[in-house]
Amino acid sequence: MPETITRPIALFWYRRDLRLHDNAGLYHALRSGYPVLPVFIFDTDILDRLEDRADRRVEFIHRTIQEMQDAFRAIDTSLIVRRGKPLDVFRDLLREYDVRAVYTNYDYEVYAKNRDGAVADLLRENGAGFHAFKDQTIFDRNEVLSGSGTPYTVFTPYSRTWHARLNDFFLKPYPTERYFGHFLSLNQRSVPSLEELGFTPLNEPFPERTVAGRLLRDYKETRNFPALRGTSELGIHLRFGTLSIREVALQAREHNFTFLNELVWRDFYFQVLDHFPHVETGSFRREYDRIEWRNDEEEFRRWCEGRTGYPIVDAGMRQLNETGWMHNRVRMITASFLCKHLLIDWRWGEAYFGRKLRDYDRSANNGGWQWAAGSGTDAAPYFRVFNPTLQAQKFDPKGEYIRRWVPEFNSLDYPPPMVEHTFARNRAVDTYRKALRPD
Template structure:
């Protein structure tokens, strides 16, 4: 019996999932598949990576749902090329359905898999699922991509219609899932990893929290952000569902979702930003790249309490409050004059909600090298940031309990000196 494979990647749910919906309506039984891609996993340093635990948990949940429906998730560990050789030997495959992924590695991977399948006469089809608008859907009137957020966000809002929030009613078509016995999911130990600490944020934050998002989101000591980053990253929630709630509950929260799509659009149109500054002249900056100071920053031992609190929170939990992310990124690039790529790579290793487009966009914003960036001469004062957003020191005390004792490390750099040095260094590099 011919089947269609639905390849899950950044969309780990059965509900309101574009590719699954189209697969279920294709006229063929649908086999859900997932690939533990060694091209990605081999680059992970930590054998107890919490992101992998999160993915594994999401797959177990999907597997349990599918078993109740008499179907099964088929999981392969290896390269995508080997995975689809295996799947096409095991099943009589008419097509492979999946959702778009906009990162450079993913685009190359999908192109290679599409070519491999084409040689076997198998169609490869892909849909939009992880964003409301993608690629060229929100562009300037002349067809060129936006490079500044505010006009992009206006156009994004103007283009919005209820149609874009409409869920894909996958449940109506579950009868078209391929019937087969349960297939055991490989344990993390079988793919070279170990179980990690759980305690993941909820995929369904309270309405009350989202309603007050604009007034609470800047204060790291309180639970005032959605914590949906990891769920949006791996698609355990639908962006359509989240955006519907944002539109109804809080304009500032919706704006953050638009920022997410802005950075996805930038990555699609300007893939060079992965390795190079969006504003090319910023690649002329002569970074100090002091390894001892970078180590102190990584370990939360800079002598600036809010910076150290953020880095310790990140190292221990895989999360850092968004306001604090801006402060620590500014500190690394401006106070220490360390290349933003070093900080971006460290976040990429540690962040549970790591997303290439948003991480790159955020770091380039902090360094001044990105699109729509703050002017390079705006340097966050970490002491003032702490006074403004953690005035009682509650957040700092949680992560840096020794900060007001004699055992706390002295500041590794003087703020005024560092600010002056940053302005001079940037000024030299950016001279016309």
């Protein structure tokens, strides 16, 4: 073992920030005065809950970790990769190294905050510090508040304040590369294979990590049409931090306000999750928990499989099942159909998206599902029920997207609609009204 391992060191704990460049927590670790050892933990508290042993997110993380290990090798250090419960892993690391501090970046989910609190307590008991920084948002926590000092619960005023506060300071990158010489010198450590982690490789391609200027310029005009490649598909890179949010926001500010506003929505939902953690399991508007969902398991199965008899809904669900991704406009249509047409609890759909989406991010997806169900912050009114047929006519007028994913459409093999739209709309409105306006 290299002699330097006996020296006091700092650890940098990678989570949703899988890159070496422009990384806030890593920057502060490298300037801490200690040699820095980077660590990544395949968290079994998370992995053991996954239903599918072929999971695109795990494969993406694994592939990224391998790429990062090559980058670390080039600067004479190594990423330490462990599998296990974070507390157990840190107990081991404290025995193996003279750890004086752990640096990382904020996470906003309930599990993550509880996990970080437990790790911070363990470190404190062992004379080490725990330091976390903002990295996956432009503004977070209490940086965008109302005039009364409270968190916004409506997007439009939040967005106004967000844009008014934005300046070059908040988009400035962290120059981590200047301090790469501060990594602990280590021989290369191994990365467990995907199979050793208990997962089966899918060997599928992932979206590119860059955004073309033309896409950004055309985003407003193309983003609602699923037959076009009019969205960035950067969700997976933002979710796992292979791209810096500051870099993306800077490009968006230069090219397209509409795209930049999508990043504002992302910050907004992080803030909602951070300040109102009950949204993970319940309605933001608690009165919506009184809705009597039908929760028909057979109808839910048909929705999951893309066999509802509504082509735009079925196309979206089949795209999701086959690729791990669904066009944003179609996410709204499929979510509305489940909640309003079938009266199935939005949490069932949110959990299914959580199982299948390669870019699943709890805050944004929770916000989107609660919007569709009417229970969220900027929610669609309960009496607004998307008509899937009209949505298809408007956003897939030539049927190109539908034909791509539902080739049997217009044949005898395609099922009839599982519920008639006007009947479903009236049933949903009546059900919601009874729950929200009881006599």
